[in-house]
Amino acid sequence: MNTSPSIDQMLEGVLISIGNDILPNVVNPKAAASAQMMQSVIQGIRQLLPVYDQYLAEEHNQMMEVLRDVAGAIGGSSGAAADRIRERAATLGQGDEVPIPIGRDVLMDAHRELGFALQESMIDLDELQRAGDDAADAGLEMIRGHFGPRIVRDVQTFLVGDALLGRG
Amino acid sequence: MESQLLELLREYFPEAEHIEVTGFEPIPGGYSRETYRFDAVVTSPAGEEHHPLILRKDPPPAVSILQTSREIEHDLIEALRLHTNLPIGRSLGHEMDPERFGEPAMVIQRMHGNSQTSDLFHDGPDVHHADDVMRHLCEVLVELHTTDVSKIDPHGRLADPRNAGIDATTWDTYMETTVDYYIRSFPTINTDPTMTFALDLFLTLRRDIPRPLPLVLVHGDFNPANFLYEGGKVTALIDWENARIGDPREDLGWMTTMDILSNTNVMAHPVDEGGFLAYYNKLTGFEITQDEVDYFTLFGTANIAVPVNGAIKRRVDGESVEFMPLYLVQSSLGTVPNLLRLLDYPGVPA
Numbered sequence: 001m002n003t004s005p006s007i008d009q010m011l012e013g014v015l016i017s018i019g020n021d022i023l024p025n026v027v028n029p030k031a032a033a034s035a036q037m038m039q040s041v042i043q044g045i046r047q048l049l050p051v052y053d054q055y056l057a058e059e060h061n062q063m064m065e066v067l068r069d070v071a072g073a074i075g076g077s078s079g080a081a082a083d084r085i086r087e088r089a090a091t092l093g094q095g096d097e098v099p100i101p102i103g104r105d106v107l108m109d110a111h112r113e114l115g116f117a118l119q120e121s122m123i124d125l126d127e128l129q130r131a132g133d134d135a136a137d138a139g140l141e142m143i144r145g146h147f148g149p150r151i152v153r154d155v156q157t158f159l160v161g162d163a164l165l166g167r168g
Numbered sequence: 169m170e171s172q173l174l175e176l177l178r179e180y181f182p183e184a185e186h187i188e189v190t191g192f193e194p195i196p197g198g199y200s201r202e203t204y205r206f207d208a209v210v211t212s213p214a215g216e217e218h219h220p221l222i223l224r225k226d227p228p229p230a231v232s233i234l235q236t237s238r239e240i241e242h243d244l245i246e247a248l249r250l251h252t253n254l255p256i257g258r259s260l261g262h263e264m265d266p267e268r269f270g271e272p273a274m275v276i277q278r279m280h281g282n283s284q285t286s287d288l289f290h291d292g293p294d295v296h297h298a299d300d301v302m303r304h305l306c307e308v309l310v311e312l313h314t315t316d317v318s319k320i321d322p323h324g325r326l327a328d329p330r331n332a333g334i335d336a337t338t339w340d341t342y343m344e345t346t347v348d349y350y351i352r353s354f355p356t357i358n359t360d361p362t363m364t365f366a367l368d369l370f371l372t373l374r375r376d377i378p379r380p381l382p383l384v385l386v387h388g389d390f391n392p393a394n395f396l397y398e399g400g401k402v403t404a405l406i407d408w409e410n411a412r413i414g415d416p417r418e419d420l421g422w423m424t425t426m427d428i429l430s431n432t433n434v435m436a437h438p439v440d441e442g443g444f445l446a447y448y449n450k451l452t453g454f455e456i457t458q459d460e461v462d463y464f465t466l467f468g469t470a471n472i473a474v475p476v477n478g479a480i481k482r483r484v485d486g487e488s489v490e491f492m493p494l495y496l497v498q499s500s501l502g503t504v505p506n507l508l509r510l511l512d513y514p515g516v517p518a
Contacts, residue, residue, distance in 0.1 A: 002360050004359045004360040005359065005480075005484045005494060005497060009484060010494050013483070013489075014494075016489050016491070017491035111361075112360075114361075118361065118364060119358075119361055119363075119364040119367060122371070123367070126375070130375065141514065143364070144508075144513045145513075145515060147364055147508075147513065148514055148515045150362075151505075152504075152508070152515070152516055152517065155501045155502070155504055
Protein backbone atom coordinates (compact mmCIF):
# COMPACT_ATOMS: atom_id res chain seq x y z
CA MET A 1 0.00 0.00 0.00
CA ASN A 2 1.04 3.55 -0.72
CA THR A 3 1.77 5.61 2.35
CA SER A 4 2.45 8.82 0.45
CA PRO A 5 0.22 10.37 -0.62
CA SER A 6 -1.73 9.01 2.31
CA ILE A 7 -5.48 8.50 2.32
CA ASP A 8 -5.75 11.64 4.41
CA GLN A 9 -3.69 13.67 1.93
CA MET A 10 -5.91 12.55 -0.92
CA LEU A 11 -9.10 13.39 0.95
CA GLU A 12 -7.65 16.76 1.88
CA GLY A 13 -6.89 17.27 -1.83
CA VAL A 14 -10.51 16.55 -2.74
CA LEU A 15 -11.67 19.03 -0.09
CA ILE A 16 -9.38 21.75 -1.38
CA SER A 17 -10.38 21.11 -4.97
CA ILE A 18 -14.09 21.32 -4.16
CA GLY A 19 -13.39 24.68 -2.55
CA ASN A 20 -11.01 26.07 -5.19
CA ASP A 21 -12.10 24.48 -8.47
CA ILE A 22 -15.78 23.69 -8.10
CA LEU A 23 -17.55 25.98 -5.65
CA PRO A 24 -16.45 29.24 -7.35
CA ASN A 25 -17.99 27.96 -10.59
CA VAL A 26 -21.25 26.65 -9.16
CA VAL A 27 -24.14 29.01 -9.86
CA ASN A 28 -26.99 26.86 -8.56
CA PRO A 29 -27.40 27.53 -4.79
CA LYS A 30 -28.62 23.99 -4.13
CA ALA A 31 -25.60 22.53 -5.92
CA ALA A 32 -23.34 24.85 -3.92
CA ALA A 33 -24.95 23.68 -0.70
CA SER A 34 -24.46 20.05 -1.77
CA ALA A 35 -20.78 20.73 -2.45
CA GLN A 36 -20.39 22.23 1.01
CA MET A 37 -22.14 19.21 2.54
CA MET A 38 -19.67 16.99 0.67
CA GLN A 39 -16.82 18.98 2.17
CA SER A 40 -18.30 18.49 5.62
CA VAL A 41 -18.70 14.73 5.16
CA ILE A 42 -15.20 14.34 3.69
CA GLN A 43 -13.71 16.30 6.59
CA GLY A 44 -15.62 14.03 8.97
CA ILE A 45 -14.22 10.96 7.24
CA ARG A 46 -10.72 12.42 7.58
CA GLN A 47 -11.31 12.69 11.32
CA LEU A 48 -12.80 9.20 11.56
CA LEU A 49 -10.23 7.26 9.59
CA PRO A 50 -7.20 7.55 11.90
CA VAL A 51 -9.13 6.34 14.93
CA TYR A 52 -11.80 4.12 13.40
CA ASP A 53 -10.13 0.69 13.85
CA GLN A 54 -8.73 1.65 17.24
CA TYR A 55 -12.10 2.84 18.57
CA LEU A 56 -13.89 -0.25 17.23
CA ALA A 57 -11.45 -2.52 19.04
CA GLU A 58 -11.56 -0.50 22.27
CA GLU A 59 -15.35 -0.37 22.24
CA HIS A 60 -15.56 -4.10 21.48
CA ASN A 61 -13.47 -4.92 24.54
CA GLN A 62 -15.28 -2.39 26.73
CA MET A 63 -18.66 -3.90 25.78
CA MET A 64 -17.45 -7.35 26.88
CA GLU A 65 -16.54 -5.86 30.23
CA VAL A 66 -19.87 -4.07 30.55
CA LEU A 67 -21.74 -7.32 29.88
CA ARG A 68 -19.80 -8.96 32.69
CA ASP A 69 -20.26 -5.98 35.03
CA VAL A 70 -24.01 -5.89 34.43
CA ALA A 71 -24.27 -9.59 35.26
CA GLY A 72 -22.30 -8.92 38.42
CA ALA A 73 -24.58 -6.05 39.39
CA ILE A 74 -27.69 -8.22 39.23
CA GLY A 75 -25.97 -11.13 40.89
CA GLY A 76 -28.75 -11.59 43.44
CA SER A 77 -31.61 -11.25 40.98
CA SER A 78 -33.62 -14.18 39.75
CA GLY A 79 -35.98 -14.85 36.91
CA ALA A 80 -35.74 -15.33 33.15
CA ALA A 81 -34.50 -11.79 32.40
CA ALA A 82 -31.67 -12.03 34.92
CA ASP A 83 -30.76 -15.46 33.54
CA ARG A 84 -30.51 -14.03 30.03
CA ILE A 85 -28.18 -11.28 31.26
CA ARG A 86 -25.95 -13.83 32.99
CA GLU A 87 -26.01 -15.99 29.86
CA ARG A 88 -24.75 -13.08 27.72
CA ALA A 89 -22.00 -12.33 30.21
CA ALA A 90 -20.98 -15.99 30.20
CA THR A 91 -20.84 -16.19 26.40
CA LEU A 92 -20.28 -12.87 24.62
CA GLY A 93 -18.67 -11.35 27.70
CA GLN A 94 -16.00 -14.05 27.85
CA GLY A 95 -13.19 -14.99 25.53
CA ASP A 96 -10.28 -13.09 24.08
CA GLU A 97 -10.32 -9.37 23.72
CA VAL A 98 -9.39 -8.13 20.25
CA PRO A 99 -5.95 -6.50 19.98
CA ILE A 100 -5.89 -2.71 19.78
CA PRO A 101 -4.26 -1.72 16.45
CA ILE A 102 -1.26 0.56 16.67
CA GLY A 103 -1.71 4.09 15.45
CA ARG A 104 -1.76 4.48 11.69
CA ASP A 105 1.06 7.02 11.69
CA VAL A 106 3.29 4.64 13.65
CA LEU A 107 2.44 1.81 11.27
CA MET A 108 3.03 3.92 8.17
CA ASP A 109 6.41 5.12 9.46
CA ALA A 110 7.55 1.55 10.13
CA HIS A 111 6.22 0.43 6.75
CA ARG A 112 8.04 3.23 4.94
CA GLU A 113 11.31 2.50 6.71
CA LEU A 114 11.29 -1.11 5.50
CA GLY A 115 10.12 -0.12 2.01
CA PHE A 116 12.96 2.35 1.59
CA ALA A 117 15.39 -0.28 2.89
CA LEU A 118 14.31 -2.57 0.03
CA GLN A 119 14.78 0.35 -2.34
CA GLU A 120 18.34 0.90 -1.12
CA SER A 121 19.00 -2.81 -1.50
CA MET A 122 17.87 -2.60 -5.13
CA ILE A 123 20.46 0.13 -5.77
CA ASP A 124 23.16 -2.05 -4.22
CA LEU A 125 22.04 -5.06 -6.26
CA ASP A 126 22.31 -3.00 -9.44
CA GLU A 127 25.88 -2.13 -8.49
CA LEU A 128 26.65 -5.82 -8.00
CA GLN A 129 24.94 -6.78 -11.26
CA ARG A 130 26.91 -4.22 -13.24
CA ALA A 131 30.08 -5.61 -11.66
CA GLY A 132 29.14 -9.04 -13.03
CA ASP A 133 27.95 -10.67 -9.79
CA ASP A 134 25.31 -13.18 -10.94
CA ALA A 135 24.08 -13.78 -7.39
CA ALA A 136 22.60 -10.30 -7.46
CA ASP A 137 20.11 -11.49 -10.09
CA ALA A 138 18.52 -13.78 -7.50
CA GLY A 139 18.36 -10.94 -4.98
CA LEU A 140 16.65 -8.68 -7.49
CA GLU A 141 14.18 -11.46 -8.29
CA MET A 142 13.26 -11.65 -4.60
CA ILE A 143 12.56 -7.93 -4.33
CA ARG A 144 10.54 -8.06 -7.54
CA GLY A 145 8.70 -11.10 -6.14
CA HIS A 146 7.66 -8.99 -3.17
CA PHE A 147 6.68 -5.81 -5.00
CA GLY A 148 5.00 -7.40 -8.04
CA PRO A 149 1.97 -9.06 -6.42
CA ARG A 150 1.74 -6.26 -3.88
CA ILE A 151 1.55 -3.51 -6.47
CA VAL A 152 -0.92 -5.50 -8.58
CA ARG A 153 -3.12 -5.81 -5.50
CA ASP A 154 -2.87 -2.06 -4.91
CA VAL A 155 -3.88 -1.41 -8.50
CA GLN A 156 -6.86 -3.74 -8.26
CA THR A 157 -7.91 -2.12 -5.00
CA PHE A 158 -7.56 1.52 -5.96
CA LEU A 159 -8.12 1.80 -9.71
CA VAL A 160 -11.51 2.99 -10.94
CA GLY A 161 -12.74 2.99 -14.55
CA ASP A 162 -11.19 1.88 -17.81
CA ALA A 163 -9.36 4.98 -18.96
CA LEU A 164 -7.96 8.38 -18.07
CA LEU A 165 -10.78 10.89 -17.76
CA GLY A 166 -10.80 13.74 -20.23
CA ARG A 167 -8.63 12.01 -22.83
CA GLY A 168 -10.20 11.54 -26.25
CA MET B 169 -7.99 37.32 -20.09
CA GLU B 170 -10.07 38.06 -23.16
CA SER B 171 -8.92 41.68 -23.36
CA GLN B 172 -5.26 40.60 -23.24
CA LEU B 173 -6.06 38.05 -25.91
CA LEU B 174 -7.53 40.77 -28.11
CA GLU B 175 -4.33 42.80 -27.75
CA LEU B 176 -2.30 39.80 -28.88
CA LEU B 177 -4.60 39.08 -31.81
CA ARG B 178 -4.18 42.67 -33.02
CA GLU B 179 -0.46 41.90 -33.35
CA TYR B 180 -1.22 38.75 -35.35
CA PHE B 181 -3.75 40.50 -37.60
CA PRO B 182 -2.22 43.99 -38.06
CA GLU B 183 -4.45 44.71 -41.05
CA ALA B 184 -7.62 44.15 -39.01
CA GLU B 185 -10.00 47.05 -38.49
CA HIS B 186 -11.93 45.12 -35.88
CA ILE B 187 -11.43 41.84 -34.02
CA GLU B 188 -14.04 40.09 -31.95
CA VAL B 189 -13.44 37.05 -29.76
CA THR B 190 -16.42 34.72 -29.48
CA GLY B 191 -17.09 31.43 -27.71
CA PHE B 192 -14.11 31.75 -25.37
CA GLU B 193 -14.18 28.77 -23.01
CA PRO B 194 -11.72 26.39 -21.33
CA ILE B 195 -11.09 22.99 -22.89
CA PRO B 196 -11.26 20.21 -20.29
CA GLY B 197 -8.80 17.34 -20.24
CA GLY B 198 -5.52 19.14 -20.89
CA TYR B 199 -3.05 17.59 -18.48
CA SER B 200 -0.12 19.93 -18.90
CA ARG B 201 -1.31 23.27 -20.35
CA GLU B 202 -4.37 25.40 -19.72
CA THR B 203 -6.19 25.49 -23.03
CA TYR B 204 -9.07 27.69 -24.19
CA ARG B 205 -11.01 27.50 -27.42
CA PHE B 206 -12.37 30.58 -29.14
CA ASP B 207 -13.14 32.06 -32.51
CA ALA B 208 -11.56 35.26 -33.73
CA VAL B 209 -13.79 37.22 -36.06
CA VAL B 210 -11.41 39.49 -37.98
CA THR B 211 -12.75 42.33 -40.05
CA SER B 212 -10.37 43.93 -42.52
CA PRO B 213 -10.67 45.81 -45.81
CA ALA B 214 -10.69 42.39 -47.50
CA GLY B 215 -13.79 41.33 -45.59
CA GLU B 216 -14.68 39.28 -42.54
CA GLU B 217 -12.79 36.11 -41.61
CA HIS B 218 -13.54 33.55 -38.89
CA HIS B 219 -10.50 31.91 -37.33
CA PRO B 220 -11.03 28.90 -35.02
CA LEU B 221 -8.21 29.18 -32.48
CA ILE B 222 -6.84 27.85 -29.23
CA LEU B 223 -4.97 29.69 -26.50
CA ARG B 224 -2.41 27.40 -24.86
CA LYS B 225 -1.14 28.84 -21.62
CA ASP B 226 1.44 27.56 -19.16
CA PRO B 227 0.24 26.79 -15.65
CA PRO B 228 2.22 28.28 -12.75
CA PRO B 229 5.62 26.53 -12.44
CA ALA B 230 4.76 24.85 -9.13
CA VAL B 231 1.84 22.96 -10.68
CA SER B 232 3.34 22.49 -14.14
CA ILE B 233 3.72 18.85 -15.12
CA LEU B 234 5.96 19.40 -18.13
CA GLN B 235 8.36 22.34 -18.08
CA THR B 236 8.43 23.16 -21.78
CA SER B 237 8.79 26.31 -23.86
CA ARG B 238 5.97 27.83 -25.90
CA GLU B 239 8.59 29.56 -28.04
CA ILE B 240 10.26 26.27 -28.98
CA GLU B 241 6.87 24.67 -29.59
CA HIS B 242 5.85 27.55 -31.85
CA ASP B 243 9.08 27.41 -33.85
CA LEU B 244 8.82 23.64 -34.20
CA ILE B 245 5.24 23.75 -35.43
CA GLU B 246 6.02 26.38 -38.02
CA ALA B 247 9.15 24.50 -39.19
CA LEU B 248 7.15 21.30 -39.56
CA ARG B 249 4.46 23.13 -41.51
CA LEU B 250 7.12 24.60 -43.79
CA HIS B 251 9.16 21.46 -44.44
CA THR B 252 6.66 18.57 -44.22
CA ASN B 253 3.17 17.56 -45.24
CA LEU B 254 2.23 16.59 -41.70
CA PRO B 255 -1.31 17.60 -40.67
CA ILE B 256 -0.52 20.30 -38.12
CA GLY B 257 -2.42 23.44 -37.25
CA ARG B 258 -0.69 26.78 -37.63
CA SER B 259 0.88 28.50 -34.64
CA LEU B 260 0.04 32.20 -34.86
CA GLY B 261 2.58 33.19 -32.28
CA HIS B 262 3.74 33.02 -28.70
CA GLU B 263 3.86 35.40 -25.78
CA MET B 264 6.69 34.58 -23.42
CA ASP B 265 6.21 37.69 -21.27
CA PRO B 266 4.11 36.55 -18.29
CA GLU B 267 2.82 40.12 -17.86
CA ARG B 268 0.10 39.50 -20.41
CA PHE B 269 -1.49 36.19 -19.37
CA GLY B 270 0.22 35.50 -16.06
CA GLU B 271 2.36 32.83 -17.70
CA PRO B 272 3.80 32.25 -21.20
CA ALA B 273 1.20 31.36 -23.81
CA MET B 274 0.71 30.70 -27.50
CA VAL B 275 -2.16 30.90 -29.97
CA ILE B 276 -2.66 28.03 -32.39
CA GLN B 277 -5.12 27.13 -35.07
CA ARG B 278 -7.97 24.86 -33.93
CA MET B 279 -8.04 22.03 -36.43
CA HIS B 280 -11.17 20.28 -37.58
CA GLY B 281 -11.84 16.65 -36.86
CA ASN B 282 -13.07 14.40 -34.09
CA SER B 283 -10.91 14.50 -30.97
CA GLN B 284 -12.92 11.72 -29.33
CA THR B 285 -10.66 9.03 -30.73
CA SER B 286 -12.26 6.49 -28.39
CA ASP B 287 -15.07 6.53 -30.99
CA LEU B 288 -12.77 4.37 -33.16
CA PHE B 289 -12.62 1.48 -30.73
CA HIS B 290 -14.78 -1.14 -29.04
CA ASP B 291 -18.40 -0.27 -29.79
CA GLY B 292 -17.67 3.29 -30.90
CA PRO B 293 -19.59 4.86 -33.79
CA ASP B 294 -16.48 5.12 -36.02
CA VAL B 295 -15.04 1.66 -35.46
CA HIS B 296 -15.35 0.98 -39.21
CA HIS B 297 -12.80 3.78 -39.83
CA ALA B 298 -10.23 2.43 -37.36
CA ASP B 299 -8.04 0.67 -39.91
CA ASP B 300 -7.92 3.61 -42.31
CA VAL B 301 -7.28 6.17 -39.58
CA MET B 302 -4.49 4.14 -38.01
CA ARG B 303 -2.97 3.43 -41.42
CA HIS B 304 -2.82 7.17 -42.02
CA LEU B 305 -1.61 7.83 -38.47
CA CYS B 306 1.24 5.40 -39.05
CA GLU B 307 2.12 7.12 -42.33
CA VAL B 308 2.10 10.47 -40.52
CA LEU B 309 4.43 9.10 -37.85
CA VAL B 310 6.76 7.69 -40.48
CA GLU B 311 6.92 11.05 -42.23
CA LEU B 312 7.79 12.69 -38.91
CA HIS B 313 10.47 10.11 -38.17
CA THR B 314 12.03 10.41 -41.62
CA THR B 315 12.08 14.20 -41.73
CA ASP B 316 15.50 15.84 -41.95
CA VAL B 317 16.12 17.01 -38.39
CA SER B 318 18.61 19.67 -39.49
CA LYS B 319 15.83 21.50 -41.34
CA ILE B 320 13.39 21.34 -38.44
CA ASP B 321 15.84 22.06 -35.67
CA PRO B 322 18.78 23.95 -37.20
CA HIS B 323 19.92 25.35 -33.84
CA GLY B 324 19.76 22.08 -31.91
CA ARG B 325 17.19 23.31 -29.40
CA LEU B 326 15.30 20.01 -29.53
CA ALA B 327 18.32 17.94 -28.50
CA ASP B 328 17.74 18.69 -24.84
CA PRO B 329 14.63 20.84 -24.47
CA ARG B 330 14.28 20.05 -20.76
CA ASN B 331 17.89 21.10 -20.11
CA ALA B 332 18.39 17.72 -18.53
CA GLY B 333 21.98 17.22 -19.63
CA ILE B 334 21.06 15.02 -22.59
CA ASP B 335 23.73 14.71 -25.28
CA ALA B 336 22.15 13.78 -28.63
CA THR B 337 25.43 13.89 -30.54
CA THR B 338 25.17 10.15 -31.18
CA TRP B 339 22.61 7.45 -30.38
CA ASP B 340 24.93 6.00 -27.73
CA THR B 341 25.42 9.30 -25.93
CA TYR B 342 21.70 10.02 -26.21
CA MET B 343 20.74 6.75 -24.56
CA GLU B 344 23.43 6.97 -21.90
CA THR B 345 22.67 10.54 -20.88
CA THR B 346 18.89 10.09 -21.05
CA VAL B 347 18.90 7.04 -18.79
CA ASP B 348 21.31 8.89 -16.52
CA TYR B 349 18.77 11.73 -16.38
CA TYR B 350 16.06 9.26 -15.31
CA ILE B 351 18.23 7.76 -12.58
CA ARG B 352 19.45 11.16 -11.41
CA SER B 353 15.83 12.37 -11.25
CA PHE B 354 14.63 9.51 -9.08
CA PRO B 355 14.92 11.44 -5.77
CA THR B 356 12.58 14.08 -7.25
CA ILE B 357 9.82 11.50 -7.83
CA ASN B 358 10.40 9.18 -4.89
CA THR B 359 7.23 9.80 -2.91
CA ASP B 360 6.78 6.30 -1.59
CA PRO B 361 8.58 2.94 -1.34
CA THR B 362 6.29 1.55 -4.04
CA MET B 363 8.21 3.82 -6.43
CA THR B 364 10.96 1.20 -6.12
CA PHE B 365 9.57 -0.35 -9.29
CA ALA B 366 10.28 2.94 -11.11
CA LEU B 367 13.86 2.88 -9.85
CA ASP B 368 14.08 -0.72 -11.02
CA LEU B 369 12.76 0.38 -14.40
CA PHE B 370 15.43 3.08 -14.75
CA LEU B 371 18.26 0.77 -13.66
CA THR B 372 17.03 -1.98 -16.00
CA LEU B 373 17.01 0.47 -18.91
CA ARG B 374 20.67 1.17 -18.22
CA ARG B 375 21.61 -2.53 -18.06
CA ASP B 376 19.68 -3.66 -21.17
CA ILE B 377 20.44 -1.08 -23.88
CA PRO B 378 19.15 -2.35 -27.29
CA ARG B 379 20.64 -1.97 -30.79
CA PRO B 380 20.94 1.57 -32.15
CA LEU B 381 18.73 3.25 -34.73
CA PRO B 382 19.16 6.70 -36.24
CA LEU B 383 18.03 9.53 -33.99
CA VAL B 384 14.97 11.32 -35.33
CA LEU B 385 12.46 13.96 -34.33
CA VAL B 386 9.98 12.20 -32.02
CA HIS B 387 6.58 13.60 -31.13
CA GLY B 388 7.20 12.74 -27.50
CA ASP B 389 3.55 12.36 -26.50
CA PHE B 390 2.26 10.21 -29.34
CA ASN B 391 -0.94 8.90 -27.84
CA PRO B 392 -4.60 8.31 -28.74
CA ALA B 393 -5.65 11.72 -27.38
CA ASN B 394 -3.20 13.66 -29.54
CA PHE B 395 -4.67 13.28 -32.98
CA LEU B 396 -7.92 14.29 -34.65
CA TYR B 397 -9.59 12.45 -37.50
CA GLU B 398 -12.37 12.76 -39.98
CA GLY B 399 -13.63 9.90 -42.08
CA GLY B 400 -10.65 7.63 -42.57
CA LYS B 401 -7.96 10.29 -42.31
CA VAL B 402 -5.97 11.97 -39.58
CA THR B 403 -6.74 15.68 -39.78
CA ALA B 404 -4.25 16.83 -37.17
CA LEU B 405 -1.42 15.66 -34.97
CA ILE B 406 -1.55 17.92 -31.93
CA ASP B 407 0.29 18.79 -28.71
CA TRP B 408 3.93 19.13 -29.74
CA GLU B 409 5.30 20.40 -26.46
CA ASN B 410 7.30 17.26 -25.65
CA ALA B 411 8.78 16.84 -29.14
CA ARG B 412 12.53 16.34 -29.18
CA ILE B 413 15.35 14.44 -30.78
CA GLY B 414 15.12 10.79 -29.79
CA ASP B 415 14.84 7.18 -30.83
CA PRO B 416 11.88 6.51 -33.14
CA ARG B 417 10.86 3.52 -31.02
CA GLU B 418 10.00 5.91 -28.18
CA ASP B 419 6.80 7.02 -29.91
CA LEU B 420 5.79 3.41 -30.55
CA GLY B 421 6.47 2.45 -26.96
CA TRP B 422 4.59 5.41 -25.52
CA MET B 423 1.58 4.69 -27.74
CA THR B 424 1.64 1.12 -26.39
CA THR B 425 1.44 2.46 -22.85
CA MET B 426 -1.23 5.01 -23.65
CA ASP B 427 -3.31 2.42 -25.48
CA ILE B 428 -3.64 0.72 -22.11
CA LEU B 429 -4.32 3.89 -20.14
CA SER B 430 -6.82 5.16 -22.73
CA ASN B 431 -8.58 1.82 -23.23
CA THR B 432 -7.90 2.09 -26.97
CA ASN B 433 -6.22 -0.25 -29.44
CA VAL B 434 -4.19 1.85 -31.87
CA MET B 435 -1.32 -0.66 -32.03
CA ALA B 436 -3.58 -3.44 -33.36
CA HIS B 437 -4.35 -1.49 -36.56
CA PRO B 438 -4.26 -1.58 -39.54
CA VAL B 439 -5.29 -5.20 -39.19
CA ASP B 440 -4.63 -6.10 -42.83
CA GLU B 441 -1.00 -5.01 -42.41
CA GLY B 442 -0.56 -7.02 -39.23
CA GLY B 443 -0.89 -4.04 -36.89
CA PHE B 444 0.76 -0.66 -36.38
CA LEU B 445 4.29 -1.96 -35.78
CA ALA B 446 4.27 -4.24 -38.83
CA TYR B 447 3.04 -1.43 -41.05
CA TYR B 448 5.59 0.98 -39.56
CA ASN B 449 8.36 -1.52 -40.31
CA LYS B 450 7.06 -1.99 -43.84
CA LEU B 451 7.23 1.76 -44.45
CA THR B 452 10.58 2.42 -42.77
CA GLY B 453 12.51 -0.83 -43.10
CA PHE B 454 13.62 -0.39 -39.47
CA GLU B 455 12.66 -4.02 -38.64
CA ILE B 456 11.79 -3.10 -35.09
CA THR B 457 11.04 -6.13 -32.95
CA GLN B 458 8.38 -6.42 -30.27
CA ASP B 459 11.16 -6.76 -27.70
CA GLU B 460 12.51 -3.40 -28.80
CA VAL B 461 9.06 -1.83 -28.56
CA ASP B 462 8.81 -3.33 -25.08
CA TYR B 463 12.12 -1.71 -24.11
CA PHE B 464 10.99 1.64 -25.43
CA THR B 465 7.61 1.25 -23.77
CA LEU B 466 9.61 1.32 -20.54
CA PHE B 467 11.91 4.06 -21.86
CA GLY B 468 9.03 6.25 -23.07
CA THR B 469 7.15 5.71 -19.85
CA ALA B 470 10.21 6.80 -17.91
CA ASN B 471 10.43 9.93 -20.01
CA ILE B 472 6.92 10.98 -18.99
CA ALA B 473 7.05 9.41 -15.53
CA VAL B 474 9.87 11.70 -14.42
CA PRO B 475 8.00 15.00 -14.91
CA VAL B 476 4.57 13.59 -14.02
CA ASN B 477 5.73 12.00 -10.80
CA GLY B 478 7.79 15.10 -10.07
CA ALA B 479 4.52 17.06 -10.10
CA ILE B 480 2.95 14.45 -7.83
CA LYS B 481 5.83 14.75 -5.37
CA ARG B 482 5.62 18.55 -5.36
CA ARG B 483 1.90 18.22 -4.57
CA VAL B 484 2.55 15.67 -1.83
CA ASP B 485 5.27 17.91 -0.41
CA GLY B 486 2.81 20.79 -0.29
CA GLU B 487 4.37 22.97 -2.98
CA SER B 488 0.99 23.19 -4.71
CA VAL B 489 -2.65 22.44 -3.95
CA GLU B 490 -3.69 21.38 -7.46
CA PHE B 491 -5.89 18.32 -7.58
CA MET B 492 -4.64 16.89 -10.90
CA PRO B 493 -1.44 15.32 -9.50
CA LEU B 494 -3.50 13.41 -6.94
CA TYR B 495 -5.79 12.14 -9.67
CA LEU B 496 -2.71 11.02 -11.60
CA VAL B 497 -1.66 8.88 -8.63
CA GLN B 498 -4.80 6.86 -9.19
CA SER B 499 -5.30 7.09 -12.94
CA SER B 500 -1.74 6.17 -13.92
CA LEU B 501 -2.00 2.90 -12.00
CA GLY B 502 -3.62 1.20 -14.99
CA THR B 503 -0.34 0.98 -16.83
CA VAL B 504 1.73 -0.36 -13.95
CA PRO B 505 0.92 -4.10 -14.29
CA ASN B 506 2.06 -3.99 -17.92
CA LEU B 507 5.32 -2.30 -16.90
CA LEU B 508 5.87 -4.97 -14.25
CA ARG B 509 5.26 -7.68 -16.86
CA LEU B 510 7.79 -6.08 -19.20
CA LEU B 511 10.27 -6.07 -16.32
CA ASP B 512 9.57 -9.81 -15.75
CA TYR B 513 8.21 -9.34 -12.24
CA PRO B 514 7.10 -12.70 -10.84
CA GLY B 515 3.52 -13.05 -9.65
CA VAL B 516 2.09 -10.50 -12.08
CA PRO B 517 -0.80 -11.98 -14.05
CA ALA B 518 -0.56 -11.89 -17.85
